Amino acid sequence: MSTIVEVDRAGSFVTDGKIAAINLESARRRAWARFAQEPRRVGVAEDIVATERLGAQFFGDLDALDRLDTLASQFSQADRSSRADLVAADVASTVHRFADARDCLAHAARKGAPREAVERQLLTLDQACGVGLDSVLAARRRIALASGRIEDLVPLGAVLADLGCFAEADATYRRAFRTYDGISPFPLAWVCFQLGVLWGEAVPEPNANLAALWYRRAIDCLPGYVKARVHLAEVYASRGRTDDAETLLLPALSSHDPEARWRFADVLIAQKRVVDAETQRDAARRGFDELLERHLLAFADHAADFYAGIGNDCRRALALARANAENRPTRRALEQLAAVAGKAGGTEVPCEPRPDVDVQRDRTRSL
């Protein structure tokens, strides 16, 4: 069981979340300006990937994915070295084009990219696709032991959770707190969110109270954390606290994440505000449509759930679930496909995961 008191103090020694958000945006924009000036300069393109990804991960700035595609394209024109392939792999991985990412890594390796850089990205890909999770776990343990850094401990916690080792996952996340020696709120908010997912969704018998506490603390660290707001709102809504859920979701609606509007529509339906709910549902649908047009694989699983439910388009849901399962045939993806197929009245009976795919719970929502 997690010790909540630990995190009660966590927010007091990291930079205020609002300032951190402003400074992230500031750093992101300047990174692009530096890229314009000297695209090949070591670290500049990589900085852009890091800042854009943080914006997408925490603030639902999904336009970041388009900008990352632009970066990969421009960088590959400016730089023919393995760096461009590594950046392209990172971008492809971010938008769940895992096969493309592997191709890019193969190119990078052929051009002499540092082995460690290639292996690190391959590890992330294997973890996301549920491939060889025992090997992934061993590698994650090795890396986390060597560095002890939060950015290595959290992925270790995630793979432990994927494999159902929940107590150890919890212990690993908490260790991340003990070893965190920075003042940025992003890593702490990330750990809180992961613990919320762990206790709210991953464990066989979810503990909604505990999950809510962790999500709450993620938001305390970073008030603009869209996914944390969405998940906490879901917890509140499931317990009839729809006003609290609404309060949480309202600030998240300005993000480009359609899930915020989808969950807001759910809350409005529970409040019997049908017309408003339809407006939000339609906005969510438009948001998913736009995203799927550009980044199908990145949003296929979430969109499948949306269309299978409030989105009311089971055929589309089935196509999306199928695309997702083909892209990463994890247990969770196959379960989703089966569920959606059932709703669609189809006969699709998913098989067991591929032999090289391990039993893995959904980790997409924890990313």
Next chain:
Amino acid sequence: MSDHVDGPRSIGEPAGDVTDLFAFTSPQNPAHTVLAMCVFPSAGESAMFSNVIDHSIVVRRVTVAGVGNAAKFQPADDEIRFSFRFETLTRDAAGNEIQRGVCALPGGRELSFTVNDANGASTPERDIRVYAGLRSDPFYLAWIASELKKVPNLLQHDNVLCLVVEFDTLCLLDPAEGSLFGVIAETVPARQPKGNVGHPVARIDWVGRPEQTNVRLNNPALLAKDDLRDLWNQQTPFAIAKELQPLFLQRLKDSLVDWDMRDGESDWTPEALAASANLFLDDFLLFDVARPITDDSHLEIEKSTLGGRPYQTGGGRTVNANVIDILLTWLVNHDREFLQGGATGATKPGMDVFPYFATPNTELQIAAESVELSASPDTVWSSIGSFNLDWHPLVASVTLTGTGVGQLRTIRTRDGKEIVERLEAIDDAKRFYRYTKVAGFPATHYTGTLEVRASGAGCVADWRVQFLADNQPDILVRGRITTLLKTGLGSLKLRFAAAA
């Protein structure tokens, strides 16, 4: 770069990353000394200070404890500390988001100020004045150092967050007791975690002389060497851990040997090089308030002392000092021949008045294109002078709302984008109109002008847009605008034939 982005920890929190430190005589008042530090490399226009960091500038009196190859500067134990701390954001009376801070001064006084207030704040006695806010980055680096290749300033148009303190030299430093000082700047967590949450961190970053970390300790040419920068950044200034001194000293020696050979010539004797490494190990910026501190005096105290001569200047570092070229010249050829990089100044020079650092780089950007055509200006204007833009090949459709000045055009481009613009002025006689953006383009302060001028037997069509990119990189916004302008004017060439 000077001390920009100098280790994983400071990269993780750029607001804690100390980029530069300055010590100079006030150009406005020679009886005053100015000390300044900068944080947050490549800070954007909205950058703010972290509310959990203490930003300190610390001065100690120094004595010359050895000369020549035994050169040594010994700092005293007592220190004079200026410590800046910042609050979370609040709103001013007009509803604008602002940040306030407090500077703890020597002697227990405090000075409150508002970030980005160019007037700063002064003590009632007027002996100390402070400023904190966004400024143009005064540092410039115009080399690809690994190849000693000249390039334009790599920090052009960059901004940093500056902290400036100006004080009465006699009152605070008492130069009669000795006029030579060492100064450092550091960022330290203001609050340490308690219990078993987090890891106590002594220090995020600190700086003495420019380029201790990125040039001397982390010389990229020394392949397969560990990155010592975070270890260095966590050392206590003026008191590097004794057990780590051999490690740092060896790295400095290895690095200086490499720098000496960058031009293929050896200009340093092993003894002189070891003495230089030893001196750099004691990393504080030297300045002497009894001697002139100029744009060229940086490192003169160290160099003269290593050369066995009494120093002549106040050393220090002015806002405009060309520190990178001074340093590279020293390291690479031992001052045999000045190595001038590809730039002779930062984006903007420093100012002669408080707060001495130039205003941030927020100038409007301009995209401009023109084409010379053999047709008469009236012929061309009759085709393109209406506000509907229907002649443009990238425009799929245009909807006009209203008439005359104030008219809106809603443009749908062939790639599916929608842009709304308002007509602000039009003069058919002068063949000119001006418009502003209402929506659809990631830019602010967006004004476009389209004009056709007579030129010889034909005319020139001129289209320019000034803008500030908003929430998109300059390059992308400029790219979109330039494409629009070029494609439009390019189509006129086909239609009216370009002038020979």
